[in-house]
Structure formats: structure tokens, C-alpha cells
Amino acid sequence: MNLNDIVKIPLFKSLKPSEVESVFSAIKLTETNFAKGEILALQDEPCNRLIILLTGSVKAEMSAPSGKVVKVEDIAAPNPLAILFLFGQNNRFPVQATALEDILALVIPKQSVLKMLSMNETILTNYLDISANFAAKLSKKLHFMSFRTIREKLAMYLLSLAQQNGSNVAELDRTKSSLAEYFGVSRPSLERELTNMQEDGLIKSDKKIITLVDINRLKQLIDF
Amino acid sequence: MNLNDIVKIPLFKSLKPSEVESVFSAIKLTETNFAKGEILALQDEPCNRLIILLTGSVKAEMSAPSGKVVKVEDIAAPNPLAILFLFGQNNRFPVQATALEDILALVIPKQSVLKMLSMNETILTNYLDISANFAAKLSKKLHFMSFRTIREKLAMYLLSLAQQNGSNVAELDRTKSSLAEYFGVSRPSLERELTNMQEDGLIKSDKKIITLVDINRLKQLIDF
DNA sequence: CTCAAAATGTCACATTTGTTACAATTAGAT
DNA sequence: ATCTAATTGTAACAAATGTGACATTTTGAG
Numbered sequence: 001m002n003l004n005d006i007v008k009i010p011l012f013k014s015l016k017p018s019e020v021e022s023v024f025s026a027i028k029l030t031e032t033n034f035a036k037g038e039i040l041a042l043q044d045e046p047c048n049r050l051i052i053l054l055t056g057s058v059k060a061e062m063s064a065p066s067g068k069v070v071k072v073e074d075i076a077a078p079n080p081l082a083i084l085f086l087f088g089q090n091n092r093f094p095v096q097a098t099a100l101e102d103i104l105a106l107v108i109p110k111q112s113v114l115k116m117l118s119m120n121e122t123i124l125t126n127y128l129d130i131s132a133n134f135a136a137k138l139s140k141k142l143h144f145m146s147f148r149t150i151r152e153k154l155a156m157y158l159l160s161l162a163q164q165n166g167s168n169v170a171e172l173d174r175t176k177s178s179l180a181e182y183f184g185v186s187r188p189s190l191e192r193e194l195t196n197m198q199e200d201g202l203i204k205s206d207k208k209i210i211t212l213v214d215i216n217r218l219k220q221l222i223d224f
Numbered sequence: 225m226n227l228n229d230i231v232k233i234p235l236f237k238s239l240k241p242s243e244v245e246s247v248f249s250a251i252k253l254t255e256t257n258f259a260k261g262e263i264l265a266l267q268d269e270p271c272n273r274l275i276i277l278l279t280g281s282v283k284a285e286m287s288a289p290s291g292k293v294v295k296v297e298d299i300a301a302p303n304p305l306a307i308l309f310l311f312g313q314n315n316r317f318p319v320q321a322t323a324l325e326d327i328l329a330l331v332i333p334k335q336s337v338l339k340m341l342s343m344n345e346t347i348l349t350n351y352l353d354i355s356a357n358f359a360a361k362l363s364k365k366l367h368f369m370s371f372r373t374i375r376e377k378l379a380m381y382l383l384s385l386a387q388q389n390g391s392n393v394a395e396l397d398r399t400k401s402s403l404a405e406y407f408g409v410s411r412p413s414l415e416r417e418l419t420n421m422q423e424d425g426l427i428k429s430d431k432k433i434i435t436l437v438d439i440n441r442l443k444q445l446i447d448f
Numbered sequence: 449c450t451c452a453a454a455a456t457g458t459c460a461c462a463t464t465t466g467t468t469a470c471a472a473t474t475a476g477a478t
Numbered sequence: 479a480t481c482t483a484a485t486t487g488t489a490a491c492a493a494a495t496g497t498g499a500c501a502t503t504t505t506g507a508g
Binding site: 148149150151185186188189192193207 | 493494495496497498504
Binding site for chain 2: 087117184
């Protein structure tokens with residue numbers, strides 16, 4: 001792996017070439033391939049290494065013994081896997097990670113991660129920042145789940161989508177099926193609520209393009 | 225604050241006296257009092273300091289629309305507040321923290337925290353461990369929220385309570401009101417479901433003592 | 449292009465949960 | 479021990495969501 005690729009990894013962002021060299025010579029790390037469909041980490045497996053995706057992506061699911069799954073999120077290169085759970089007393093993967101495509105990954109043992117963090121402050125701040133971002137995502141998801149009605153969830157979701165665009169149009173970034181799954185509701189219920197909201201003059205829904213018609217009322221839904 | 229108190233704080237666990245001295249002389253920190261009911265941190269307020277409770281406890285709540293709140297958890301001394309969100313790009317408190325009792329707290333600015341972490345490896349590992357434990361708690365809560373029905377949530381909750389006892393009896397560790405709040409459902413709905421489950425022969429419910437009658441069927445509810 | 453699989457839109461109906469209200473019981477302070 | 483506030487148990491009714499089914503449209507592999 002060359003230097004250009006390395007500094008593209010968030011954990012190694014802003015590292016000077018000399019730092020990369022000294023850090024990488026001090027730690028153990030291996031590059032590993034995973035085929036599509038292969039399991040990178042089992043749920044509840046001890047989490048004793050950091051896995052950083054170099055290419056490809058994984059889906060992270062929480063599963064109960066006989067098959068029911070809760071999808072948490074997809075993680076794509078060049079992001080790390082389960083970075084939040086690497087340390088701690090009973091540190092286990094909270095999800096099962098399955099390769100969505102062929103994957104090349106960097107695997108670093110826990111001890112080496114610790115070594116890196118204490119020897120280089122840039123890596124330390126990167127690590128803390130990345131962790132905080134994942135925590136924020138987790139927390140956001142939890143907040144999201146706390147919205148009671150589908151309408152509220154949609155208002156929240158659409159507003160933040162439109163805000164990213166800087167417009168009053170939200171273009172869905174995934175299928176409505178997977179959106180329903182993300183919301184934790186059934187697909188027909190999600191469709192129905194989109195229809196209802198259109199009838200109520202809140203939005204205009206056309207395929208994946210949702211136009212926010214009455215932004216104030218949408219904001220009211222989630223603001224109080 | 226004396227040395228004995230300091231090493232009782234998880235973040236400073238296993239520190240040698242000489243380390244405590246050198247670390248504390250290098251960073252800024254203040255002790256602050258909060259009265260019962262006072263707000264230590266607002267939801268969405270920038271998270272630029274670490275707050276460690278020395279005495280007392282706080283409740284952490286996320287406010288959702290219509291004034292409804294989702295209680296995330298209580299945090300008691302000597303634990304830190306929102307440690308997961310201190311770093312990161314858009315680092316804001318995900319919850320509002322309100323004092324449940326009079327509180328004495330240690331407040332350390334973000335920059336000083338970073339300084340501590342890079343100057344002392346013990347503090348670094350403590351910090352990482354504490355963070356991971358909170359992440360695990362968050363993740364567990366998320367898993368819990370993913371259960372669809374009240375019955376499933378109850379099955380999950382009661383089974384893990386009974387398991388702690390090593391018996392088939394779950395003694396509720398809080399009021400049913402607060403349990404309903406924790407579940408994110410209304411209190412009458414929770415009561416009704418307890419009644420239904422009793423009628424269905426799953427449990428026997430008497431005040432705070434819930435006897436698990438048909439454990440297999442309860443397990444099926446969450447296993448499947 | 450072609451065609452099968454996936455995704456979408458929409459129903460009628462069943463189920464779950466919320467809401468409001470009220471009475472009974474329990475807990476805690478003085 | 480007494481009294482007030484909190485908790486608990488329950489009910490009828492309203493609202494939200496799930497389910498299963500079906501036709502239509504879109505997507506993507508070959």
C-alpha cells in the first residue's frame with residue numbers, strides 16, 4: 001500500500017510521510033481479503049482488532065439466534081468497523097458484519113492501535129473524531145427511533161435531506177423499502193403516510209423526488 | 225480534592241500519585257456545583273468540555289416532538305457525562321442533562337482532555353474503555369428499541385431481569401411509569417400488555433413481582 | 449433489447465397502541 | 479399515625495400501524 005492510499009484513510013488523515021513510516025514500522029498490521037458474502041465479524045465475537053475497509057463495503061446487522069435481523073447501517077471504505085467497541089471491558093461486536101462486495105481490509109490488533117494512539121497525537125485526534133462521529137450516528141439513530149409517528153420520522157428525514165441540498169427538495173438516497181426498514185415500519189405504512197402528507201399539503205411526492213411544500217409545518221412536527 | 229478521591233474517578237483509575245500531580249498541573253480544570261434540577265448541558269449545545277460527576281447524579285433525556293422525552297439513562301458519580309461526544313466534527317450534546325440531586329462536578333475543557341490523553345497512557349486506556357462501555361450501552365438500548373411490540377420488549381426485559389436473579393422471577397427495579405417511559409410507550413399500554421400476557425399464560429404479574437410462567441414461549445418472542 | 453426480479457402504489461381489514469378518565473392502592477413526608 | 483402525592487389498575491374509544499394482496503412500474507442482468 002502506498003503513502004497516497006494511506007493518508008486517504010480517515011484514521012491517518014494529515015499524517016506526514018515521516019510519521020506514517022515511523023508508526024507503521026512500530027505496529028503489526030495485515031491486509032486481508034474477504035469475498036462477497038463473507039462474514040468479517042460475528043455478533044458477540046470479542047472485538048480485539050480494528051478492521052479498516054480499504055475497498056468495498058459491509059452491512060452491519062444485529063441478529064437474534066433464529067434469523068430475525070435489525071439492520072444498523074452500511075459501512076463503506078475507507079471507514080473502520082466497530083471502532084466504538086474496540087476497547088472496554090466486555091468488548092464484543094454488537095453486530096454481524098457481512099461483506100456486500102469483495103473487500104480488501106486493513107487489520108490492526110488492539111494492542112497496536114493503542115500503541116499508535118499514544119505515539120502520535122494526530123492519529124489520536126483522528127481516532128477520537130472518528131469515534132465521536134460514529135457515536136453521533138448511533139445517537140442520531142436512537143433519537144430517530146424515538147420519534148413516535150411515521151409522519152414525524154419522515155419530516156425529520158426529509159428536512160435533513162433537503163437541508164443537505166440547500167433546497168426544498170429531498171431526493172431519496174435509497175429505496176423506499178429500505179427506508180421503511182430504516183424507520184422500523186412496514187413499507188405500505190410508509191407509502192400511506194407519504195400519500196397522507198401529500199393530501200395534507202405538506203409535501204409533493206413523486207417517485208424518489210419529494211418536494212417540501214410547507215416547510216414550516218414540517219418543522220413544527222419535529223420542533224414541538 | 226485529594227488524591228484518594230481522584231483515583232476513584234474511572235478516568236484516573238490506576239494513576240500513580242506522581243502522574244496525578246504532573247497531569248493536573250498541566251491542564252485546566254474547575255470544580256463546579258449544580259443544584260438539584262439545574263441543567264448541566266442542553267441538548268444540541270456544543271460539547272466542548274468533559275464533565276465528570278464527583279457527587280450526585282443526572283438524568284439524560286432526549287426530547288422528542290410534542291414534549292415527549294426519551295430517557296436514555298441516569299449517570300451517577302463518579303462517571304463522566306457525554307464522553308462519547310466530546311470530540312468529532314459537529315460535537316453536540318445529544319441529550320439534555322438535568323441534575324437529579326445537588327451535584328459537584330469536575331469540568332475539563334476539551335483541549336485539556338486531549339492533552340491528558342496524549343501525555344498519559346493510563347488515562348488514554350481508561351478513556352477508551354469508558355467510551356466503549358458507553359457505546360455498548362447505547363448500542364444495547366438501540367437493540368432494545370428495535371423490538372417492535374410491547375410484548376417483545378417486556379419479554380426481553382423480564383427475561384434479562386430474571387436471568388440476573390438466576391430464577392424465573394423478575395422483580396421490577398423501577399416504577400411501571402418509568403418502565404413505560406424507558407420502553408417509549410404509554411403507561412396504560414404497558415399495563416394492558418402485562419394483563420394480556422398474564423391472560424395468555426406467559427407470566428403472573430403481581431405488583432412489582434413478575435413470575436415467568438412460560439419461559440420457552442417468552443424466549444420465542446425475542447429469538448425468532 | 450428482453451425479461452425476470454425488484455420496487456412501487458394502493459386497498460381493505462386486523463392489530464396494536466395511544467388517550468383520557470377515574471378509582472384504588474401505595475409510598476413518603478411530617 | 480396521618481395525610482398528600484405518586485403509583486397502579488382498568489376501561490372505552492380514537493388513532494396509528496401492520497398485514498396480505500394485487501396491479502403496475504422500474505431496474506438491471508444477459
